[in-house]
Amino acid sequence: MKMKLFTKVLPNVKSVALLVMKGHPSTPIEQAEVKAYCDANGLTYSEAVCENVDQLKAEVAKLKETAGMFVLGNQSLLIDNAAVVLEASGSVPI
Numbered sequence: 001m002k003m004k005l006f007t008k009v010l011p012n013v014k015s016v017a018l019l020v021m022k023g024h025p026s027t028p029i030e031q032a033e034v035k036a037y038c039d040a041n042g043l044t045y046s047e048a049v050c051e052n053v054d055q056l057k058a059e060v061a062k063l064k065e066t067a068g069m070f071v072l073g074n075q076s077l078l079i080d081n082a083a084v085v086l087e088a089s090g091s092v093p094i
Helices: 002-009 027-040 053-063 076-080 082-089
Strands: 015-021 044-050 069-072
Touching: 002 027, 002 069, 015 027, 015 053, 015 076, 027 044, 044 053, 053 076, 053 082, 069 082, 076 082
Parallel strands: 015 044, 015 069
Antiparallel strands: none
C-alpha cells in the first residue's frame, strides 16, 4: 500500500489530508483505504472532495494549516493540476 511508503519516508507525520475528485468511481475506494490506514496507525485523517481546480486550490489552502502531508487521489482533476496543489500547499509534503 502506498500509504505505508509515505509514512516511512515522512515518519513524523501525524495527519494526512486526502484530495479526491467528486463523482469519480475511485474516490470512495481511496477514501476508505486512506482512512482505514490512518485509523490503524493513529494518524488524523481529513479530506477534500473537489469538483474543479478553483475548489481544489481553496481546499488545499485551508487544509495546509493542519495537514502533515497531502495525498492525491488517482483522478484527472488531481493529476492534471498537481502543480496547482504544489503551489497552494506551501511547505506541506505531497
